[in-house]
Amino acid sequence: MFLVGPPGAGKSTLARKLAFLAGLTCIDLDSYIEQFAMTSIRSIFAQQGEQVFRDIEAECLRIVAAHPHPVIVACGGGIIERPENRSLLKEQGFVVFLNRTPLESFKRIDNFTMRPLLTSKEQAAALGERRAPLYEEVADYTICNVHCTCSVMAHNLLDEL
Numbered sequence: 768m769f770l771v772g773p774p775g776a777g778k779s780t781l782a783r784k785l786a787f788l789a790g791l792t793c794i795d796l797d798s799y800i801e802q803f804a805m806t807s808i809r810s811i812f813a814q815q816g817e818q819v820f821r822d823i824e825a826e827c828l829r830i831v832a833a834h835p836h837p838v839i840v841a842c843g844g845g846i847i848e849r850p851e852n853r854s855l856l857k858e859q860g861f862v863v864f865l866n867r868t869p870l871e872s873f874k875r876i877d878n879f880t881m882r883p884l885l886t887s888k889e890q891a892a893a894l895g896e897r898r899a900p901l902y903e904e905v906a907d908y909t910i911c912n913v914h915c916t917c918s919v920m921a922h923n924l925l926d927e928l
């Protein structure tokens with residue numbers, strides 16, 4: 768299962784909860800990328816630029832999608848930018864869109880170091896608006912009621928499967 772949605776939507780927390788409840792492995796794609804590249808996301812963006820980050824992200828997505836066992840993957844907010852990633856997500860697994868608005872998501876962010884693309888609320892809103900149809904394109908299931916707790920969201924989702 769793959770979780771997608773804007774930065775700060777709560778994908779990583781929900782992925783950890785789901786994995787715990789379902790007894791599956793949780794993979795946070797941003798952390799996986801940092802281990803794979805042996806450097807931080809901030810420094811990939813600063814030293815090599817966004818397109819190199821997107822190349823690494825696409826490669827890491829291909830690797831985790833080929834995992835031999837079922838896994839819960841929290842994807843970075845920009846995973847839907849590349850058509851190849853969208854195709855892979857649609858083919859490979861059950862994709863859940865955590866549909867929190869970009870502004871709500873932005874308010875929840877306390878760590879901006881993994882998110883060099885986010886500079887202001889306005890910019891997060893514009894990014895979210897542009898990406899919304901791309902999240903919808905890949906989603907098999909959309910969580911709209913994001914005001915309930917992570918635990919309730921996880922239980923509801925597992926009940927749906």
Ligand code: S3P
Pocket residue numbers: 772773774775797808842843844845846881882883884
């Ligand atoms: C990005 C979101 C980040 C991270 C990178 C790029 C984006 O992940 O992958 O900074 O393009 O929106 P989160 O959604 O976990 O913050």
